[in-house]
Amino acid sequence: MSCCRSHCPGSQPRIARSQLKTILRRGLAVIDLSFTDDEFTIPQIAERLGISMRKLQRSFALIRTTPTDYLIQKRLEHACQLLRARRSKQGTQLVSTIAYASGFNDVSYSNHQFRRAFGCAPGQF
The missing domain is CATH 1.10.10 (Arc Repressor Mutant, subunit A)
Incomplete structure (x- = not known):
């Protein structure tokens, strides 16, 4: 062939x-x-x-x-790291700031992808 x-x-x-x-x-x-x-x-x-x-x-x-x-997976992993750091330091970094810092340019899309991957909203993580 x-x-x-x-x-x-x-x-x-x-x-x-x-x-x-x-x-x-x-x-x-x-x-x-x-x-x-x-x-x-x-x-x-x-x-x-x-x-x-x-x-x-x-x-x-x-x-x-x-x-x-x-690409989405890498951005979500980064967001998780930032959310964990925020929680351990009892920081006040906004979820939207974390989304942007992770490479997302749309917070609602970031939240949707986060829920889809982890079953909860980023603020609940």
């Missing part, structure tokens, strides 16, 4: 698993460094890596997630 693909017009070569792993590693690193920037977007990852969005999505499929879901 692969010999037929190479002769078909418009067909794209298969990407080696090792290449996808490299793309994944680099994509994860970009997210890990940039997730707190509320203007950071998934297409920026593909652009920084010089690859297509499809290649980026295929690389994240290796870990059974999407770039968007991984």
